[in-house]
Amino acid sequence: MKNENQRLRDIALDILLTIGESGGFSHLVIDQKLKKSQLELRDKALLTELVYGTMQHKLTLQYYTNYFVKKPEKMKNWVKWLFYLSIYQMEYLEKIPDHAIIHESVEIAKNRGHKGIANLVNGVLRTIQRNGLPDLNNITDLIERLSIQTSHPYWLVKRWFLQFGEEITREMCETNTAHKQMSIRVQPLKIRRDELMKQLENDGIHTKTSPISDQGMIIEEGNVLNHETFQQHFFTVQDESSMLVAELMDIKQGMTILDSCSAPGGKTTHIAEKMQDNGEIYAYDLHEKKAKLVAKKAKELDLTCIQVGQKDARKLQETHSKETFDRILVDAPCSGLGVLRSKPDIRYNKKEEDIHQLARIQKDILTHVLPLLKKDGKLVYSTCTVDKEENEQMIQSFLDENPEYKIDSSFFEELPEVLKSAKGRTQFGIQIFPQDLDSDGFFITRIMYQDNSNVSR
Template sequence: MAKYVLRESALHLLTRIGEQGGYSHVLLDQEMNKRSLSNKDGALLTEIVYGTLQNKRKIEFQIQLYIAKQKKIKPWVKWLLYMSVYQMLYLERVPDHAVIHEAVEISKTRGHKGIASFMNGVLRNVQRKGVQDPSTIDNKVERLAIETSHPTWLVSRWVEQYGWELTAGMCTQNLKRLPMSVRIQPLRISRAEAMAELKERGITGKESVLSSQGLLIEEGRIIDDRLLTEGYLTVQDQSSMLVAEMMDLKPGLTVLDACSAPGGKTTHIAEKMEDQGSVIAYDLHDKKAKLVDDKAMLLQLQSIEAKQADSRRLHELHKNESFNRILLDAPCSGLGVMRGKPDIKYHKNESDIIALRNIQDELLDSVAPLLQVGGKLVYSTCTVDRHENEQAVEHFLQQHPEFEIDPAFAGSLPEELQDSVGHTEFGLQLFPQQWDTDGFFLTRMVKKH
């Protein structure tokens, strides 16, 4: 694929994501499939799109002096500037002259001579004079926010909740690419067998300490490997794998997964139960419930039944005390998965967190009666906000005295996590810098009476 066309693709994606709120990971996958990109071109396209999104706010600050006099810049011109500056500052293998030439050519094709001249002038200034340094900003919260390209309100909120050191570590880690991790289907292959077969194809990894089924891929391209495409492995972050590991599962249980799509945790539950018992999986959207069915079929799991429903109304479909275990992997702000979905940080605000918490409370209240006495409820999110996590659990326990945090929860965590800084009386908060995972929260409650 010609580099010019590749950069046109990157610009198209960035403009859609940045201006229309498209999901970076979804649009990038669609573009790569549509164009049948080689591994090398796919890697460069991914690098440009994710790298530009991850560093957008810093780049804006860095080139401020060169665009300040421009009254209005069209969205595509702005994103072409950002992605070109990203390549010049952060991608050593791409020569500046090539980046500038292609940006000017794209400007001519999409716009006119004036835009091309503006593009050339800004990028030549960046090349000759360098850029503005964020380290000169006096306010340390603002400085951290710009240096790591996070919204200032979010950095300020995290500092208030977790202190400076944890926040700075989290913001810095969010700029680093999330390593690929996969989970074996243990009814079909062992971890040792999977590692040995992958090694034959130049794909190496190491065992996860957070899940007995987890593998961290260190080298090689696994995304189109037969073990993945034929259902011997499934892609899942380590933090997400911890959920089924902590559900205290065994064969023969009846389990509710209240918010199940796309099915990573659902299928892990079935695997932990040796595909014996019943896993009833719901999602609000029919299309997403079908994704769960598709994943179960690929992994050759028979115990999963996926359906469409609003889980706030499951009492209309199931009698009270119908389930031995319930997983509520709640809809959340997603502030823990910004490494893989960097656009999240620009599309969320504090009001979203409040609105989502209302849904989380409703879901917890709705599924609680469906759990048997002695049964266990796991609540999880892929966010790092106390309001959605510890405070949601604390509120639930106040409203439902029949529940308590499972006294065995802390002791059943992997040994490496038992003294974690994120471990509180209400659950476990994983920060991305701790285990090179997504930011993630989970807890386990038991119904006493």
């Protein structure tokens, strides 16, 4: 009969197989399994750590496994992932003793396979316990070494080297393997930020204010998701880079605003809060299921100015007249290369061709949506990726083809002090790297109409 430790690792192995071999999304698969598992809170936290940690270091763990196994290509998938899971615990988790990891792994191998596999698992893990792991610094190719050390695909590291140089790429890759701080956004129509901070502090949850948003807070210690204020929807969990999007929209009460790609609703509801729930927000998403998430989020936060619908952003001229909106947000579909810490499976599933295709979709959306902007309006374009083709180069290409628009120069003056001299700032917007704020990688810019009398055609 399995003990609780073995059952937990069995569940972790099942999740890793679903994500790693069947293409499941890590956050969705983990959430589904946790709901069914009936594990205690502490065990749920460990399960999440095991899955995310193993996925985050997959290429490193694959390198180590292949070093010790003579014919790794002949291993069954579950054996491969069992090695990754086991070596991750031995190398990265200090609180679990090696002998316990080896014992549980061998027992899983016995139950899932046969004696030969159990012997292989036992032999490899005991060799690692005795001799340690190979030194990754011995990898001579610089890009390959960084790729293996930080578990980023070779093509991606090479691409970042060419776009941003060695220093930024190394910092970004290393940051993507580290734990990310949690930040939340207070709902100011329900509670003031200082009041929420005081409530949390009284219950042992230590916070500090965000330099990005006057609604933002960074959690320094404690589990805020177990606090009653979370159940009361006094705040939303949101990354600081994501908060910056609404902060840079120059929002005023009573405006009519379009959020063209709105799911899951974090930015939409932030816009509504900044408007004091006074105005109109039309929030759309291509998928009906995702649009419903936006409506659910708005209802939880008691925001009534948001009208949600399922529509393709590239067809919104069929629904709205030209020059309808004071502000437009295009939080465009993207490769997601800025959120690799939160969704580590992205780095293994994306291909370079995906980026080319996404850049075309992004330009299509911008081209279709911008005529809906009033002549004195402003459009914010954002992505949660770190790639010039989807960001600066896409914006530059769009402006070259559409000279009636320009970058709003006052956008740069409104950046938070902490970002005014950021390395990712260009004439086309600001690229936030994960290491800049210990947040997600994001690109943000703001576009407006240009005085046609000054445009030469």
